Amino acid sequence: MALLNDQLKDQIVVVIGGTSGIGLATAVLAEEGGANVWAASRSADKIAACAAAHPAIHFEQLDTHDVAGLKALFDKVGPVSHIVGAATGADRTMAPFMEQTDEQFREAFNKFWGYTNVVRQGVPQLLANGSITLVSGTPARKCNPGMSSVSCTGNAVEGLTRALALELAPIRVNAVAPGIIDTGMFDRFGDKKAAALENMGKNMLLGRVGLASEVAQAIILLMGNPYMTGTTIDVDGGALLP
Numbered sequence: 083m084a085l086l087n088d089q090l091k092d093q094i095v096v097v098i099g100g101t102s103g104i105g106l107a108t109a110v111l112a113e114e115g116g117a118n119v120w121a122a123s124r125s126a127d128k129i130a131a132c133a134a135a136h137p138a139i140h141f142e143q144l145d146t147h148d149v150a151g152l153k154a155l156f157d158k159v160g161p162v163s164h165i166v167g168a169a170t171g172a173d174r175t176m177a178p179f180m181e182q183t184d185e186q187f188r189e190a191f192n193k194f195w196g197y198t199n200v201v202r203q204g205v206p207q208l209l210a211n212g213s214i215t216l217v218s219g220t221p222a223r224k225c226n227p228g229m230s231s232v233s234c235t236g237n238a239v240e241g242l243t244r245a246l247a248l249e250l251a252p253i254r255v256n257a258v259a260p261g262i263i264d265t266g267m268f269d270r271f272g273d274k275k276a277a278a279l280e281n282m283g284k285n286m287l288l289g290r291v292g293l294a295s296e297v298a299q300a301i302i303l304l305m306g307n308p309y310m311t312g313t314t315i316d317v318d319g320g321a322l323l324p
């Protein structure tokens with residue numbers, strides 16, 4: 083899935099949460115498009131596997147909640163063209179709001195605080211014609227009962243995107259909102275993962291769940307298009323339709 087042009091040639095791209103799923107697919111696509119890519123996450127095992135599979139990408143160990151670690155990474159990278167926040171960054175409790183403890187509900191927002199950390203530490207290194215892309219999710223605007231935590235954090239991400247686009251211009255700030263995408267997020271299903279995703283896909287307009295590379299394409303578009311800011315692209319196979 084190569085890029086149609088060399089818009090990212092020699093650009094510096096940092097993908098936080100870049101060792102799996104949507105973040106990794108974005109890092110790979112950006113590198114294929116000619117960018118110099120840095121990708122980070124917490125797990126040494128994932129970093130080692132990714133570094134072996136993608137030797138042209140610089141992988142770094144980092145937690146989005148480690149502010150000093152984020153600052154050190156951005157200081158090491160230097161001037162940055164594009165920052166992508168794709169880390170899951172939190173445990174979410176999928177249960178009705180009134181059946182969750184306050185702690186469970188608040189924990190979901192650690193994804194959001196991870197993103198705010200990335201923005202705060204990354205912006206000082208971001209070039210004026212650069213961009214930030216964050217990942218929200220379909221439940222921000224259409225969710226089922228039991229999804230209040232992902233809905234609220236997704237809305238927070240999309241609200242932050244619009245607010246930062248105003249404050250940081252001409253730096254561009256955008257979001258993508260994935261629907262159900264086949265990534266490491268569903269590894270918790272173990273050996274039932276493929277069957278579970280196939281079943282979920284049967285209820286989708288396009289008859290299948292999405293691929294990480296399909297979301298990555300939208301992130302690459304947002305990075306490269308110099309007239310897009312404050313927007314959220316839905317990559318959800320039509321999930322928002324009634």
Ligand SMILES: NC(=O)c1ccc[n+]([C@@H]2O[C@H](COP(=O)([O-])OP(=O)(O)OC[C@H]3O[C@@H](n4cnc5c(N)ncnc54)[C@H](OP(=O)(O)O)[C@@H]3O)[C@@H](O)[C@H]2O)c1
Pocket residue numbers: 098099100101102103104105122123124125126128144145146147168169170171172193196217218219220259260261262263264265266267268294
């Ligand atoms: N897949 C879907 O259906 C879907 C739908 C809607 C929204 N999303 C959103 O899409 C984003 C990407 O998720 P994904 O589906 O690609 O999941 P994934 O395959 O599990 O990838 C998540 C990535 O984030 C990293 N990560 C998690 N917590 C981190 C932290 N605290 N600090 C640094 N890195 C961290 C993980 O690596 P380590 O474990 O090594 O840290 C991994 O590289 C997430 O924000 C998720 O909420 C996904």
